[in-house]
Amino acid sequence: MEDQRKPITNNMQLAKKLPMWKVDPQIQTLVEATCFKHFLRFHEGNSVNQNLSLLTALAYFYDRDESVFSFGDKKSFFVDFSLEDVLYITGLSIDGDPVTGVENVSAHAIAHELNIHETEVDELYFKRKKAKTNVRLDLNKLRTRFEKVPEECLDCDAYLKAYLLYLLGTVIMPNNTEGVSPIYLPLLGRNTVNKYAWGAAMVGFLKNSLKDTKALLDEGKTGSISGFVYAIMVFALERFACVREELSLRSVSDNISHKELEPKSEHQGVKELRSKDKEQRSDQEEPLLISNGLMTRAKSNKLKEAVRDILKQGMLSDQEGKELVTTTLVVIQVQEG
Structure with missing residues (x-):
């Protein structure tokens, strides 16, 4: 048609x-x-x-x-x-x-x-x-x-x-x-x-x-x-x-190289520390996986625990005068019926 x-x-x-x-x-x-x-x-x-x-x-x-x-x-x-x-x-x-x-x-x-x-x-x-x-x-x-x-x-x-x-x-x-x-x-x-x-x-x-x-x-x-x-x-x-x-295109953010994002005036030692810190955070943070299907009590508790940990990290970072940096991504899929 x-x-x-x-x-x-x-x-x-x-x-x-x-x-x-x-x-x-x-x-x-x-x-x-x-x-x-x-x-x-x-x-x-x-x-x-x-x-x-x-x-x-x-x-x-x-x-x-x-x-x-x-x-x-x-x-x-x-x-x-x-x-x-x-x-x-x-x-x-x-x-x-x-x-x-x-x-x-x-x-x-x-x-x-x-x-x-x-x-x-x-x-x-x-x-x-x-x-x-x-x-x-x-x-x-x-x-x-x-x-x-x-x-x-x-x-x-x-x-x-x-x-x-x-x-x-x-x-x-x-x-x-x-x-x-x-x-x-x-x-x-x-x-x-x-x-x-x-x-x-x-x-x-x-x-x-x-x-x-x-x-x-x-x-x-x-x-x-x-x-x-x-x-x-x-x-x-x-x-x-x-x-x-x-359209055979890439994401705008994918087209930007990491070098373009780095400050030109940043000292080499600072770059090394930044890279090391990024590797440490990557090792520490594991992805939160919640299977598809109905939102059971066990899944809810798992999600609540993850969010509680993020808030706890934020409070500790705030007390120490540090900036909280997290890569945690939570995706919730809602299905009707």
């Missing part, structure tokens, strides 16, 4: 605009001091492409009620695209003040944030034919106005805000237009931007988009996921080995 599922459509047009902004070295230095620093890599010729087949499959498995990916005939297995995933993939903060923005940003407020005259604001608005009022700034006009930074700029905060707002509008929280809301401008200053949980905002935006997309797919319509879908693709490749095998 032919697969009747509707594929999702490409929604990367706005993301392709990001590399168009030629980041001035002065602004690059400021961006590198923020949680958005890793997005500068997309200006180095690294393209952002979608695997529509992968994203379509993921969208069909999305549970709108639980906001997770669910698998199995009875939805007995759940995988969450979580805050930790976004932190790991993007480096964006997941702990901080909520990204709520400022309501009803006036032309005067925009002019103040971007350090321009109020008459210039009208030229930056994204003009919609049937709209009574302008509520978004045009991405193209924003880039044209703020891409070039004066030499020896004494106060580049406005140019930093403009670039980060452009980043939000093209990659982090895009909409179906080429406009971006100015409500985030007060949050994007060099002294304030790192105080906010941008990673949490990204998760919320992507999950809302997944929910809307799945609603369309359930109705037999075509949808598209808005937001930084690259994060969802990396999430799938990291979480599901079968996807990597299908």
Whole structure:
């Protein structure tokens, strides 16, 4: 029987605009001091492409009620695209003040944030034919106005805000237009931007988009996921080995050599001690094996004993002022019925 599922459509047009902004070295230095620093890599010729087949499959498995990916005939297995995933993939903060923005940003407020005259604001608005009022700034006009930074700029905060707002509008929280809301401008200053949980905002935006997309797919319509879908693709490749095998890829973490993870300035003697300590911990820690099947009292006691030992190690390490390092992994499989 032919697969009747509707594929999702490409929604990367706005993301392709990001590399168009030629980041001035002065602004690059400021961006590198923020949680958005890793997005500068997309200006180095690294393209952002979608695997529509992968994203379509993921969208069909999305549970709108639980906001997770669910698998199995009875939805007995759940995988969450979580805050930790976004932190790991993007480096964006997941702990901080909520990204709520400022309501009803006036032309005067925009002019103040971007350090321009109020008459210039009208030229930056994204003009919609049937709209009574302008509520978004045009991405193209924003880039044209703020891409070039004066030499020896004494106060580049406005140019930093403009670039980060452009980043939000093209990659982090895009909409179906080429406009971006100015409500985030007060949050994007060099002294304030790192105080906010941008990673949490990204998760919320992507999950809302997944929910809307799945609603369309359930109705037999075509949808598209808005937001930084690259994060969802990396999430799938990291979480599901079968996807990597299908695409003949390896885990991102597998592609990083141990030498790349070692501090370059670390003394050779410290490296030897670290290696010796790792071998000792590897010898001491044995895997906890609990057979499949029903969770019997004996299995429960075995699990409780393992967890109790971990907590005990933590208390002793805390008293001695040491950091607890454990490789214990506990996997619990729940079967209905």
